Amino acid sequence: MDLNLKDKVGIITGAGRGIGKAIALILAREGANIIVNDIDIEVAQQVAEEIINLGRKALAIQSDISKVDDVNLMVETGMKEFGRIDILVNNASIIKRGTFEQLSEEDWDRAIDINLKGTFNCMKAVVGIMKKQRYGKIVNISSIAGKIGDLASAPCYGASKAGIACLGKSLARELASFNVNVNVVAPHAIETDMSREWPEEKRKNIIADIPLGRMGEPEDIAEAVAFLVSDKAKFITGEVLDVNGGCLMD
Ligand SMILES: NC(=O)c1ccc[n+]([C@@H]2O[C@H](COP(=O)([O-])OP(=O)(O)OC[C@H]3O[C@@H](n4cnc5c(N)ncnc54)[C@H](O)[C@@H]3O)[C@@H](O)[C@H]2O)c1
Structure with missing residues (x-):
């Protein structure tokens, strides 16, 4: 299936690593130019170089x-370079291990600030541009933890991931009449x-389920995201897509 992302611009x-890197590379292979964001500029630059070697344009931007x-500056810089933003994938997140009782107020604030407010900040910065273009595709990367509660993480993670999914659905309703699709992908065990x-014991139990x-693999998520940000998925909005090997079927 040709996803036809030629000359689309995605943030x-x-x-810089993991699932976000796989998404950036797959969208670039499908023809998109990419703003490679990460708080770690070294890895972002390496991914940008890989994209340039594929014959696409790429800009590595360090922002938290x-x-x-930081986010507004990233979007302004992207607009100066490319003149439009077609795709936003809210992938960056942090995880915290431990129980609810071990969770400090600082841990809670940090997870909510990066995972949930970070997603809000990025959406806020691009929504006006996408509405004006009358074209946009947003995908929020949530988690199985945002649907059924935390399995291998502290409860701040699942709570932030449920928020990301709900924010995606709310924006999907609000932006539908502007031809902006907003979807959510809920991975597990990547x-x-x-x-x-x-x-090792936890890993074995997780695979057994x-x-x-x-x-x-990160590419399993990236392929799903590539479909959702393409026009092949133009009648899909507000969807939460499980990509989890069948471990949750709801
Ligand atoms: N790996 C899994 O099994 C799994 C399962 C469910 C959901 N997810 C979700 O998939 C997404 C990617 O996960 P991953 O496993 O690739 O994670 P990862 O930790 O390997 O990569 C996350 C990247 O985000 C960057 N980052 C962290 N904080 C940032 C900030 N404040 N601003 C900008 N960049 C920041 C990191 O530097 C890192 O490069 C996350 O949203 C995660 O919650 C992953």
Whole structure:
């Protein structure tokens, strides 16, 4: 299927590694030019170079998505360079391990600031542009934890991920008449730095609960996102798509 993203411009947050990197590279292979955001500029620059080697344009931008000024500057810089923003993938997040009782107020604030408010900041910065263009595709990366509660993380993570999904649905309603689609992807058990720190026993138990019998690869999420940001998915909005090997079927 040709997704036809030629010359579309996408911002991918947290695109320096893991799932965000896979999304940036797959969208670039489909023809898009990419603003590669990460708080870690070195990895963002490496991904931008890979994209340029594919023959696309790429801009690595270091910004902390929890900081509104950083995000606004990123979008302004992207607009100066490319003149439009067609795609926003809210992927950057942090995770916290531990129980509710171990969770401090600082942990809670940090998870909500980066995961949920960071997503709000990025949406806020691009929505006016997409409305004016009468074209836009937004995908928020949530998690199975945002649907059924935390499995391998502290409750600030699942709560922020449920917020991200709900924010996506609310914006989907508000922006539909402007030809802006907003969808959510809810992954589970994907091989990245975030999941590699699981103890071996936990990993075995998690895989045992996955009907497809394996951990997911970052590309499994990226392929789903590429479909959702393409016009092949133009009648889909407000959807929360599970990409989890069948471990939650709802
Ligand atoms: N890996 C999994 O099993 C899994 C499961 C469910 C959901 N997810 C979600 O998928 C997304 C990507 O996860 P991953 O496993 O690739 O994570 P990761 O930790 O490997 O990568 C996250 C990236 O985000 C960047 N980042 C962190 N804070 C940032 C900030 N404030 N501003 C900008 N960039 C920042 C990091 O530097 C890093 O490059 C996340 O939203 C995560 O919650 C992952």
